[in-house]
Every structure is written in C-alpha cells, then in structure tokens.
Amino acid sequence: MFGIVKRMMRERVRKRAFPESWRAILERNFAYYGVMDEPSRERLHGLIHIFLNEKRFEGVGGLKMTDEIRVTIAAQACVLMLGRDDITDFFPTLSSIIVYPERYVAPSKQMNPDGTVSEGMQGRLGESWLRGNVVLSWSDALAGGQDLRDGKNLVFHEFAHQLDGETGAVQGAPKLPAHKCYQAWASVLGSEFQQLRRAVQSGRPTLLNAYGATNPAEFFAVATETFFEKPVAMRREHPELYAKLAAYYSQDPAGCCDDCYGFNCPPAPGTTPGSVPGSITGTTPTSGSGSESDDGTSVAARR
Ligand SMILES: [Zn+2]
Numbered sequence: 001m002f003g004i005v006k007r008m009m010r011e012r013v014r015k016r017a018f019p020e021s022w023r024a025i026l027e028r029n030f031a032y033y034g035v036m037d038e039p040s041r042e043r044l045h046g047l048i049h050i051f052l053n054e055k056r057f058e059g060v061g062g063l064k065m066t067d068e069i070r071v072t073i074a075a076q077a078c079v080l081m082l083g084r085d086d087i088t089d090f091f092p093t094l095s096s097i098i099v100y101p102e103r104y105v106a107p108s109k110q111m112n113p114d115g116t117v118s119e120g121m122q123g124r125l126g127e128s129w130l131r132g133n134v135v136l137s138w139s140d141a142l143a144g145g146q147d148l149r150d151g152k153n154l155v156f157h158e159f160a161h162q163l164d165g166e167t168g169a170v171q172g173a174p175k176l177p178a179h180k181c182y183q184a185w186a187s188v189l190g191s192e193f194q195q196l197r198r199a200v201q202s203g204r205p206t207l208l209n210a211y212g213a214t215n216p217a218e219f220f221a222v223a224t225e226t227f228f229e230k231p232v233a234m235r236r237e238h239p240e241l242y243a244k245l246a247a248y249y250s251q252d253p254a255g256c257c258d259d260c261y262g263f264n265c266p267p268a269p270g271t272t273p274g275s276v277p278g279s280i281t282g283t284t285p286t287s288g289s290g291s292e293s294d295d296g297t298s299v300a301a302r303r
Pocket of ligand 1: 157221
C-alpha cells in the first residue's frame with residue numbers, strides 16, 4: 001500500500017516542468033546528456049525532480065550549495081535509474097549527499113595483512129555509506145560528468161555502491177529480480193573479478209580500472225563506470241559482464257556504434273537486455289561504508 005502511494009507521489013513530482021536553466025547546466029556539465037535522445041532526456045528530467053525532491057544536499061568545507069551542483073550530481077546518479085520501470089525504490093536508504101569543494105581528508109582505518117589495524121588521515125574523492133550518506137568531491141564529480149569516455153565517473157561509482165546496498169549489504173551483488181538470479185550473477189562477476197585480480201597482480205593492462213580488483217563491491221562499482229563510459233569496449237572484451245550489467249540496468253549503452261551510447265540507434269539483434277542478472281556472493285566484506293582514496297587505494301572496505 002505504502003509503495004503504491006509513494007509511486008503515485010513520485011509520478012506527480014516527475015511531471016513537473018524542467019527549468020531551462022537546469023537544461024543549460026546539464027549541457028555544460030554532463031557529457032552523457034549531450035548524446036541522449038529527447039525521450040531519454042525527458043525521462044532523466046523526471047528522475048532528477050524525484051531525486052532533488054527526496055534527497056538533501058549539504059555543502060561542507062566552505063562549499064556553498066547551488067543548483068549547478070545539485071542538478072549535475074543528481075543527473076549522474078539518475079542515469080543508473082533510467083532503465084527502471086518501477087520507481088518504488090529510489091536509493092531508499094540514502095538521505096543526504098554531502099559535498100566538499102574538492103578532495104578531502106578524513107580519518108581512516110585499514111586492516112593490514114597481519115591482522116593489525118592502521119589508523120591515520122587519508123585524502124578521498126568520495127564515499128558511500130550503507131545508510132544515510134554519499135560524500136563527494138565536487139571538483140571530481142564535475143570532472144567525471146564532463147568526460148564521457150575516460151571510464152571514470154565518481155558519481156556513477158558511489159551510487160552503484162548505493163544500489164549494491166539495497167540488499168542490506170554492500171558486496172557486489174545488487175538487488176535482483178529473483179533469488180535464482182544470484183547464481184548466474186556470481187558466476188559471471190565472480191569470474192571477471194578474479195580475472196581482473198590476476199591481470200592487476202601480473203601488471204597487465206586492463207579495461208576496467210585496477211581499483212576494481214580491491215574487492216567484489218569495488219568491482220561492481222568500477223564495472224558500472226566502465227559500462228556507461230566505455231560500453232563498446234566492454235561488450236567486445238567482456239561480453240558476459242556487459243550482458244549482466246545491461247540486464248541489471250535495463251540499458252544498452254554500447255548501442256550500434258562507438259558514439260551513440262545506445263541512443264538514436266535501432267535496436268540490434270542480441271544487444272537488447274534480456275537475460276536476468278545474478279550476484280557475487282560469499283567473498284566480500286559487508287561493512288556499512290566505503291571511501292575512495294585519491295590515490296586509488298582502498299581505504300576501509302571500498303571507495
Ligand atoms: Zn568504491
């Protein structure tokens with residue numbers, strides 16, 4: 001019952017007019033918006049309205065919060081939701097986005113291989129907490145939005161952690177349509193994770209950022225960045241992983257060519273998401289938070 005009411009309220013909010021000034025912000029700051037077709041843009045506008053209506057933004061470290069910051073961050077987060085028909089769940093455990101002007105320093109604890117714990121201060125780009133907050137560096141969130149093709153997007157990364165956490169634990173296995181889906185997910189993502197670890201350990205170049213080898217939760221977040229920013233290469237080099245993410249996100253950003261990102265192109269046979277995704281299980285930490293260090297190393301559990 002509550003879900004129905006919430007969905008009706010969200011449907012009303014998403015139909016609000018989208019200000020021209022917000023469009024201008026997206027055209028300036030979010031390269032992905034530049035390749036989207038108009039129906040997808042309209043859908044994104046509605047999701048941005050819901051996001052801004054429900055989530056609180058707070059500037060810290062001297063940052064004055066503006067529409068420019070809110071809209072730019074909300075748009076990137078909402079790209080992950082573009083393929084969802086059911087908007088009953090909308091980053092359900094997230095209440096606030098805390099934004100620093102740039103990379104920030106925070107206390108960190110790190111488990112050493114010998115079981116001891118090191119404490120200190122560490123520079124970070126962002127972090128995602130299982131309940132409550134996402135923390136972001138604005139300069140890095142903006143840079144990630146403006147560059148569509150480098151495979152790095154801080155907002156995609158942190159909000160992938162939020163989706164991962166919808167199950168109650170951040171472990172590289174987001175909420176899937178049915179219990180039986182997790183086995184296939186674990187098989188594909190588990191194998192790809194191990195493959196990345198081996199490649200990183202042996203110093204081989206990888207399409208996915210080496211940070212994804214930290215643990216399965218980071219692997220899912222890094223794979224999400226690659227999926228949206230280097231989809232054609234991912235489909236070519238990691239077809240099973242691409243298919244799982246395409247099914248999970250109900251999006252096909254590889255589309256028909258290097259430049260289309262799945263917009264304005266006819267659906268090609270075999271590229272439409274159809275299979276059901278599964279999960280990585282049994283190998284990951286389940287603590288409630290993670291943070292991204294600015295040197296790409298793991299701080300706590302994850303970035
Ligand atoms: Zn992370």
